[in-house]
Amino acid sequence: MSVRITGTTRIVGLFGFPVSHSLSPAMHAAAYEALNLNWSYVPFNVAPEFIPQAVDSIRALNLVGVNVTVPHKAAVIEGLDWIDEAASRISSVNTIHNVDGKLHGYSTDGPGFLDSLTAHGVTVAGQDVLVLGAGGSSRAIVFALAAANARVVLTNRTRSRAEEIAASVNAFYPSSVTVAEPGQECGHIDLIVNTTTMGMSSTEQTTPTLPPGMPYAGQTVYDIIYTPMETPLLKLALKSGCRTLNGVGMLAYQGARSISIWTGLPLSEIPAQLMENTVLHELKLR
16 A cells, blocks of 8 residues: 655555554555545564664654554663653553644554454453463553452463553452462353463464463453464364454554544444455455
């Protein structure tokens, strides 16, 4: 999808290291075309030692803003003028907006995750959710689930990391999160969310450790990995009669929220489904 660059073209970017694999340029280009925006989305491969200069460049070059991916989501915060409450709680920013030279930081990861569930007909309020892993994505997702009135059981190989996330979340949403050992019996579960990297490699056929008897028919299993689109966990879930979702939806819907922030348009006007379909198309070409 080509973009005609003119003197009025606005630049939006992506800070990451590396960024060569990113599917964000394609899905953002599709959305900008649909919205009739003369914008271009550029991936910037920013080494960690250059993050301060990169953040300053948003002002200097008058960029609309940038998305931020690993490993920079915490490091960019120091250079910002303001961050929203969600980003502050998880110490992570994935969207920066340049507002008249003032840089505002947001985290759209957790809300984007919930949006993708809603788009696929999955409700989390009042549901029991098992979250596997305790990294940065897990923190954002667990906060979002707790805010949406879900009950969360969190497991991680290093228990202390899971306990730290649980304590942080429960400080705002009391008794929302409990911690269990991987494989520990934890009662009824409606939704399983894998935030670990297990299954990301095409040669890795392992799955995260689950409680006895899981997954089982009637559950929804969401793996935030999207390459491969069908991980070993999702294959197992399908065989068990579960509904399955991969990380394409989360990628698309967090991106849609970023566009809403940059443009000021209501989220309902952002073509999130088009963005999701664009990512799916790009993955099939690879």
